Amino acid sequence: MNKLEFYVANGGKFPYIPRRDKIGKSIYISTPNDYYDPVRGQRILEDYLGLFELEEKLGYDGAVILEQHGGPNSLVGQSIVMAAAAISHTREMRIGTVGAILNSYRTPMRYAEEVATLDILSNGRYFFGLPMGIGANYHGLGVMNPTYAREQFREGHEFLKRAFTEREPFSFDGKFYQTEYANLWPRPLQDPYPEAWVPAAGSKDSLSFAAQNGYTYLAVLVPWPILLKNCQIFRDAVEEAGQEWDPRRIVANAHVYVAETDKQARQEAEAHVMSLLQNSLGSPFHDSFPPGHVTIPSLRGMAAGGGYRSKDISTTTYEEGLESGQFIVGSPSTVAERIEEITTKMGAGRLNLTGDMWTMPDWMARKNLTIFAEEVMPRFREPGGKPSWDKSSRAGYRTVSEYGAIAGSPSSCRSRSSRASARSTSAPPTSPSCASPSRTDSAEDRPRRAAARPTLIRNRRSTMSIIVTVRIPDADIERVRQVDADYPELRAQLGESLKRHGNISHRRVYRGNEIMDIDEWESEEGLRAFLAESGPVIAQLAELRGTGKPSDTIWSIY
Incomplete structure (x- = not known):
């Protein structure tokens, strides 16, 4: 199998609308927002945000945040804002935005500042996109003339790149942007700027732009034969630019759904696939490609029936949909084989998958992402199954993809020699005497587990955490807050110790005269190490606050 990195693009779509033929010509522009339900919208965004933490625990290499405007195709109209939230919910996984649209900014300096800030907040985990944006975005935002889209984009990119690379204040005098004084503060953490992805349907102009600037090509919305041709054009352009080839410069893109068998996967996913095809992409040609938005050669290709929207x-x-490679549905083995075929022909080193499609509920998306991480991803990774961001050396596993790579069959079903073999390879041995199915079972032999699995995935975490609640009754809340304000150095000591020993999250809740602290830990060992190190500081703060001995509860979540 190829060695691949795996990214997830969460959808965030609002599916509670009539069918496309009932709402007008364009899903993007003319769908009345009277169909929007604030309560359902809140739930969609909460579920959307919750997936980032899950994806990191599952072992994905990164998450991609897209943005759309003027319709229900995505409730994320501001990818920069969502990226800031996603960064705060994760610790190691890469976070990227593909949005925002450069042409929507009055000045590229604003985008440069946002990129730099997100890069710093993420501790260098951030990457950004340079999409042209479909024509409907230009209509929906109302600040751009699509006739000059490409010309403005190229000038804005020149300004943006200078902002990242210049080390002195500079002036810029262009057709669309003029300033006597440009000076980026702060600069990005990654020098000179984070990795940039260019989503492209396949115009030679876009492919050449991505190659010459050292950017990554995100292959989107192109029929299979044209896609393969585009990938070769991009590789040739990279070579002509004198750059060393890296397969990670091409990112394959697909909607993926995996279940226990091919039959079950189709039963669960088909309705959502068809709803996406029939309803979520509907718009007249001129909405997506107004005059000036695409090059003349690209228009000719579309008119000849060889490209997107042909x-x-x-x-x-x-x-x-399955034949085109834009949808991959099946058992773990079927999905893995199709991914191997597609990425090999494309020469891609990364796969960006959409795991929630259009109308798919949150529990189903979580089930899909979990099975994929445990039973598909390990086949494309080095022995051990670690994501690209995990450089640690330790016993056991940290993410579900690692578990899938090293767990093997249950020890009761294997001989000593087979256990030793399982520890030295990413492919666990099988045993016909084992009652519990492993990921090497055939699609036909694997029992149907979906009925129980959604509840499991929805209500429990995929890896073990330690939850600690500390309840302090009859506290003087004002005194507690005053002590915290007067002794910031003690609070800082506790904060550093929390981070050092694997604290995942810390929350404090006030209810009347009662205080409750809720902490999540990666392991019991980390919790015990924290208590041993910080016990004296905790006792000192308790004495200063005048709080008595707290009651605590500790339990594990799997």
């Missing part, structure tokens, strides 16, 4: 997407059948 046919009405809503007429695509389920089988055609």
Whole structure:
């Protein structure tokens, strides 16, 4: 199998609308926001945000935040804001935005400042996108003339790149942007700037732009034969630019759904696939590609039937969607084989998968992402199954992808020699005497586990955590707050110790005269080490606050 990195693009779509033929010509522009339900919208965004923490625990290499405007195709209209939230909910996984649209800014300096700030907040985990944006975005935002989209984009990119690379104040005098004084503060943590992804449907102009600037090509919305041609054009352009080739410069893109068997996967996913095809992409051609938005050669290619929107997407059948490679549905083995085929032909070193499609509920998306992490990802990684961001050396596992790589069959089902073999390889041995199925079972032999699995995934974490609640009754709340304000050095000591020993999160809740602290820990060992190190500081603060001996509760969540 190829060695791949895996990224997830969460959808964040609002599916509670009539079918496309009932709401007008364009899903992007003319769908009335009277269909929007604030309560359902809140739930969608909460579920969206909750997936980032799950994806890190599962072992994905990164998450990609897209943005759309003027319709229900995504409730994330501000990818920069969502990235800031995602960064605060994760610790190691890469976070990227593909949005924002450079042309939507009155000045590229604003975008440069946002990129730099997110890079710092993420401790160098951030990457950003340079999408042209479809024509509907230009109509929806109302600040850009799509006739000059490409010309303005190129000038804005020149300004942006100078902002990242210049070390003295500079002036800029262009057709669209003019300033006597440009000086980026702060600068990004990654020098000179984070990795940039360019989503492209395949114009040679976009592919050449990405190659010449050392950017990554995110292959989107292109029929299979054209996609392979585009990948070769991009590789040739990289070579012509004198750059060393890295397969990670091409990111394959697909909607992926994996279940226990091929039959079950289709039963669960088909309705959501068809709803996406028939409803979420509907718009007239001129909405997506107004005059000036694409190059003349690209328009000719579309007119000749060789590119994106060469046919009405809503007429695509389920089988055609699978054949195109834009949808991958099946058992772990079927999905892995299809990913191997697609990424090998493309020469791609990364896969960006959408795991929630259009109408898929949160529990189903979580089930899908979990099975994929445990039973598909390890096949494309080095022995041990670690994501690219995990450089640690330790016993046991940290993410579900590692568990899937090293767990093997249950020890009761294997001989001593087979256990030793399992520890030295990422592919666990099978045993016909084992009652519990492993990920090497065939699709036909694997029992149907979906009925129980959604509840498991929805209500429990995929890896073990230690939850500690500390309840302090009859506290003088004002005194507690005053002590915290007067002794910041003691609070800082506790904060450093929490981080050092693997504290995942810390929350304090006030209820009347009662205080409750809720902490989540990676392991019991880390918790005990923290208490041993910080016990004297905790006792000193308790004495200063005048709080009595707290009652505590400790339990594990799997």
